[in-house]
Amino acid sequence: MQEKKLGELSPEVEEYLRKEVLPLVHSEDHVKAVREKSSSLGPGETLAEKHNDVYFSNDSYQGALLSACAASKGVQTVLDSSNGLDRGYCITRPPGHHAKCSDPAGFCLFNNVALAAKMARKEGKRVCIFDWDIHHGDGTQEQFYEDGDVLFVSMHRCDKLTFYPYNESMKPSFSGEGKGKYHTVNVAWETGLVVDEEVRENNTQSTLGNNEYRKACDTLLFPIVEQFKPDLILISCGFDGALNDPLGWSKLTAMMYAYMTESLTRICPKVLVI
Ligand SMILES: [Zn+2]
Numbered sequence: 001m002q003e004k005k006l007g008e009l010s011p012e013v014e015e016y017l018r019k020e021v022l023p024l025v026h027s028e029d030h031v032k033a034v035r036e037k038s039s040s041l042g043p044g045e046t047l048a049e050k051h052n053d054v055y056f057s058n059d060s061y062q063g064a065l066l067s068a069c070a071a072s073k074g075v076q077t078v079l080d081s082s083n084g085l086d087r088g089y090c091i092t093r094p095p096g097h098h099a100k101c102s103d104p105a106g107f108c109l110f111n112n113v114a115l116a117a118k119m120a121r122k123e124g125k126r127v128c129i130f131d132w133d134i135h136h137g138d139g140t141q142e143q144f145y146e147d148g149d150v151l152f153v154s155m156h157r158c159d160k161l162t163f164y165p166y167n168e169s170m171k172p173s174f175s176g177e178g179k180g181k182y183h184t185v186n187v188a189w190e191t192g193l194v195v196d197e198e199v200r201e202n203n204t205q206s207t208l209g210n211n212e213y214r215k216a217c218d219t220l221l222f223p224i225v226e227q228f229k230p231d232l233i234l235i236s237c238g239f240d241g242a243l244n245d246p247l248g249w250s251k252l253t254a255m256m257y258a259y260m261t262e263s264l265t266r267i268c269p270k271v272l273v274i
Pocket residue numbers: 133134135238240
């Protein structure tokens with residue numbers, strides 16, 4: 001008898017994800033490359049690419065599919081008005097926000113939050129993506145840069161572009177184009193530190209924390225989200241801005257994450273955390 005792994009998807013679900021969901025964001029070649037890299041590895045073997053920002057194991061494809069499945073199921077459930085379920089939490093980390101159409105990056109193979117947003121767009125919904133991960137959601141921003149029905153909001157450390165992913169596109173001057181003009185809002189923190197991503201032990205903790213986030217949310221971001229009147233808010237959730245996180249070197253606490261979540265649910269009842 002063949003052993004079934006915990007969380008293994010049925011062939012029907014895998015086919016649905018491959019044909020209906022993943023192509024909303026990713027190229028066929030990208031999906032194929034993730035599958036083939038995973039299957040080329042034996043049990044216990046690993047592969048690291050791009051300064052160790054992308055890792056593969058034999059289970060990576062299956063794991064990435066499960067995360068995409070959670071995002072897809074989550075958005076369908078929250079948008080279904082017949083079940084009385086307005087809020088959800090996908091326990092999939094990270095949100096996938098660095099993954100591009102044809103490129104994995106920064107621990108992300110598939111862009112789960114972008115997939116969920118595209119599914120909601122197919123239903124004609126206006127979507128706000130609120131990205132509070134300490135890194136810029138560059139992959140997500142790229143997907144919706146010209147879409148006037150998606151508001152993309154990101155708070156992240158910039159530190160003169162020494163903070164990952166180092167792209168100019170994390171700056172506040174990047175605010176969308178065409179119909180999406182002013183529908184991208186980047187709060188790019190300058191903490192005064194220069195970040196050493198090569199030798200991570202060289203970094204010291206910044207003072208960035210609850211006060212700065214509270215001020216940015218209350219005076220700038222929440223009013224913009226409110227004005228946009230979204231049908232759905234997707235929280236692109238990484239907890240790496242939290243106190244003592246080894247890659248964020250910042251000081252957010254659980255209280256601030258709770259404050260942001262609660263405030264967003266007051267602006268729009270339908271909220272999915274991914
Ligand atoms: Zn991050």
